[in-house]
Amino acid sequence: xxxxxxxxxxxxxxxxxxxxxxxxxxxxxxxxxxxxxxxxxxxxxxxxxxxxxxxxxxxxxxxxxxxxxxxxxxxxxxxxxxxxxxxxxxxxxxxxxxxxxxxxxxxxxxxxxxxxxxxxxxxxxxxxxxxxxxxxxxxxxxxxxxxxxxxxxxxxxxxxxxxxxxxxxxxxxxxxxxxxxxxxxxxxxxxxxxxxxxxxxxxxxxxxxxxxxxxxxxxxxxxxxxxxxxxxxxxxxxxxxxxxxxxxxxxxxxxxxxxxxxxxxxxxxxxxxxxxxxxxxxxxxxxxxxxxxxxxxxxxxxxxxxxxxxxxxxxxxxxxxxxxxxxxxxxxxxxxxxxxxxxxxxxxxxxxxxxxxxxxxxxxxxxxxxxxxxxxxxxxxxxxxxxxxxxxxxxxxxxxxxxxxxxxxxxxxxxxxxxxxxxxxxxxxxxxxxxxxxxxxxxxxxxxxxxxxxxxxxxxxxxxxxxxxxxxxxxxxxxxxxxxxxxxxxxx
Ligand SMILES: C[S@@+](CC[C@H](N)C(=O)[O-])C[C@H]1O[C@@H](n2cnc3c(N)ncnc32)[C@H](O)[C@@H]1O
Numbered sequence: 001x002x003x004x005x006x007x008x009x010x011x012x013x014x015x016x017x018x019x020x021x022x023x024x025x026x027x028x029x030x031x032x033x034x035x036x037x038x039x040x041x042x043x044x045x046x047x048x049x050x051x052x053x054x055x056x057x058x059x060x061x062x063x064x065x066x067x068x069x070x071x072x073x074x075x076x077x078x079x080x081x082x083x084x085x086x087x088x089x090x091x092x093x094x095x096x097x098x099x100x101x102x103x104x105x106x107x108x109x110x111x112x113x114x115x116x117x118x119x120x121x122x123x124x125x126x127x128x129x130x131x132x133x134x135x136x137x138x139x140x141x142x143x144x145x146x147x148x149x150x151x152x153x154x155x156x157x158x159x160x161x162x163x164x165x166x167x168x169x170x171x172x173x174x175x176x177x178x179x180x181x182x183x184x185x186x187x188x189x190x191x192x193x194x195x196x197x198x199x200x201x202x203x204x205x206x207x208x209x210x211x212x213x214x215x216x217x218x219x220x221x222x223x224x225x226x227x228x229x230x231x232x233x234x235x236x237x238x239x240x241x242x243x244x245x246x247x248x249x250x251x252x253x254x255x256x257x258x259x260x261x262x263x264x265x266x267x268x269x270x271x272x273x274x275x276x277x278x279x280x281x282x283x284x285x286x287x288x289x290x291x292x293x294x295x296x297x298x299x300x301x302x303x304x305x306x307x308x309x310x311x312x313x314x315x316x317x318x319x320x321x322x323x324x325x326x327x328x329x330x331x332x333x334x335x336x337x338x339x340x341x342x343x344x345x346x347x348x349x350x351x352x353x354x355x356x357x358x359x360x361x362x363x364x365x366x367x368x369x370x371x372x373x374x375x376x377x378x379x380x381x382x383x384x385x386x387x388x389x390x391x392x393x394x395x396x397x398x399x400x401x402x403x404x405x406x407x408x409x410x411x412x413x414x415x416x417x418x419x420x421x422x423x424x425x426x427x428x429x430x431x432x433x434x435x436x437x438x439x440x441x442x443x444x445x446x447x448x449x450x451x452x453x454x455x456x457x458x459x460x461x462x463x464x465x466x467x468x469x470x471x472x473x474x475x476x477x478x479x480x481x482x483x484x485x486x487x488x489x490x491x492x
Contacts, residue, residue: 066113068177068185075186076214078221083174083182090142091134091168093122098159099133105155109148111136115175120168136168179226187215197223197233198280200273201260204230205249220252231255234274244326245277245305245381264308265290267315267340271306271332278306282380285445285456286312289378289410293318297374300361300407302353302388303381306332307340313376314342321364323349323356353381357391365407365466366399375407377461382412382454386424389431396466406460412445416452420444424457432465 068083075082089111094102103110103118110118122132141147145163148156156163174182179195187193191211197204204223208216220233232254236247249258258274264283271278286308293299295317301310306329310322314337322337324330330350337346349356361377368375379385389411417423421442429436440459448454 066172066177066181068174068182070185072185073187073189076218078218080174080225083172083177083185085172086169087172088167089139089170090137090165091120092137092156092161093132093164093166094119094135094161095159096131096133098161099135102155102159102161103135105159106135106137106148106152109137109141109152111138111170113176114178115173116170134166134168136170137165174225179222182222182226183215183219186218187212194219195223199227199230200278200280201262202229202231203258203260203273204233205247205273206233206235206252208235208252216250216252220254223252224254232257234258244275244329246273246275246326249274265312267308267311267336269306269308269311269332269336270339271336272328275328276306276326276332277329278308281446282308288443289376289456290316292408293376294374297376298364298368299376299378300364301378302356302361303379303385304333304348305329305380307336307346309378309380310346311336311340311342314345315340318345318376320346321349321356321360322346323351323353323360325350325352353379353385353388354391357388357395362395365396369396369402369404369406372404374405377407377409379409379411382414385411386413386427386431386457389428390433392461392465393433394466394468394470397469399467401463401467406463406466408458409461410456410458412454412456414448414452415455420453420455424455428457428459432462433468433470434462434465436462 069085072079072082092102092106099119112118116136118136120134120136122134142165145153145165177185180193183193183195188211192209194206194208194212197206204227206219206223208219212219216235220235223233224230233252234249235252237250258272259270260273260278261268261270262278262280263269264280265287269278289309290312293313293316297313297318299310299313299318299320299322301313301320301322304310304322304324306324307322310320310333314320320342322333324333327350330348333348337343337348347360349360351359365375379388381388389409392409411428413424413427415423424442425436425440428440436457436459439462440457443456443458445454445456
């Protein structure tokens with residue numbers, strides 16, 4: 001580490017130039033890494049880089065300052081050492097006795113990077129000076145003494161800090177770079193980089209594009225390195241358009257353990273993420289519906305997945321009948337019921353949604369209505385649930401009609417319509433065979449794709465549907481097979 005005693009009048013510009021001229025590569029990446037040949041403009045001359053930097057706005061300058069060595073571009077097998085370089089940043093010599101006070105006063109201007117110390121030992125010609133320390137400054141905020149504001153200048157004066165900026169040779173390593181900085185340096189210039197992922201327990205799942213594929217394992221490894229708690233990175237290899245709504249996925253990096261453990265709204269869930277549906281973006285929606293459930297109510301969850309409506313509803317004091325067609329979901333649903341200690345309140349089923357409505361729901365409903373219990377029917381299979389509403393037609397035909405409160409249905413659907421609220425109301429009405437106009441509310445859940453929203457239509461199940469003799473059904477076997485879903489671009 002060398003310290004230069006000179007004070008530059010145009011420190012910042014000189015310092016920025018030094019970043020490029022004094023970069024000392026500690027390892028030859030060409031010897032170590034595995035590369036893809038790229039015709040990139042990253043091997044520009046120092047002069048043109050500097051010109052670009054001198055004219056850059058603040059954020060661009062920042063990107064340049066912390067840019068990894070150009071040799072890493074095209075790397076497909078991660079060589080962390082290849083990112084090591086030395087950059088020159090400003091610093092202040094501060095007497096040890098006032099160090100804490102000075103650091104506090106200079107909070108705005110001190111260097112802030114993961115893994116980079118704010119204070120280092122001061123060395124004069126390699127000999128440590130015990131009574132002095134170097135406070136490292138952010139080169140993007142400090143280019144000369146005049147960069148300090150009035151309060152900072154006053155603090156430096158009152159603590160008798162030598163009014164002199166020192167150059168400090170900072171070794172910048174892979175661990176000091178952010179994910180985007182690493183990927184920006186590696187992926188072909190001008191191409192969109194991605195560091196976005198959804199987190200499900202220890203699993204990060206990504207949605208890589210074709211141009212990312214040569215770098216997929218490196219991207220996965222960087223995500224693991226930079227995100228504590230992530231030990232497995234997967235890429236979705238299909239749209240979620242199969243019956244069970246789970247992704248096919250490919251391991252990019254880390255351990256091949258797909259059994260995730262997550263917490264949502266205070267409940268615990270465990271499941272094999274590669275074989276069941278789970279979406280961390282639905283936690284607010286799960287909570288919104290469960291908040292409507294009161295102690296003593298009954299919840300009938302037609303497409304229950306691994307239990308994110310059913311389990312919190314049971315914990316809130318409801319009795320629950322939860323169903324899912326996917327045997328794997330059903331298995332994890334049973335497991336989650338146990339680990340959340342709600343087995344006494346939840347009965348699980350592994351049936352098609354129609355069979356569930358025509359079987360267990362049909363069986364329970366008359367007594368529940370007679371008991372004037374609050375009943376909630378949850379139908380979260382947005383690509384298809386609306387089409388299942390016809391299974392309520394004539395469900396209680398022949399039973400004595402009652403004037404008690406009717407079950408509340410929460411039915412989810414996707415809409416690409418300009419007026420998604422009306423679209424949902426109309427489609428639900430059509431499936432039920434009665435108009436819901438003025439008898440339902442429609443809630444926007446989330447946007448799943450450009451021009452595609454997930455919605456929830458909520459309504460009291462009309463008496464004329466439940467007790468209608470038209471369309472009367474006698475049992476699950478009388479039902480048509482569920483229609484094939486068409487949801488090519490469906491993200492959910
Ligand atoms: C979108 S997921 C919702 C799961 C859960 N309710 C949630 O909010 O996370 C839909 C679930 O419906 C199940 N499913 C798909 N088709 C079904 C059918 N015909 N009958 C019953 N369940 C079905 C899938 O296995 C999946 O678990």
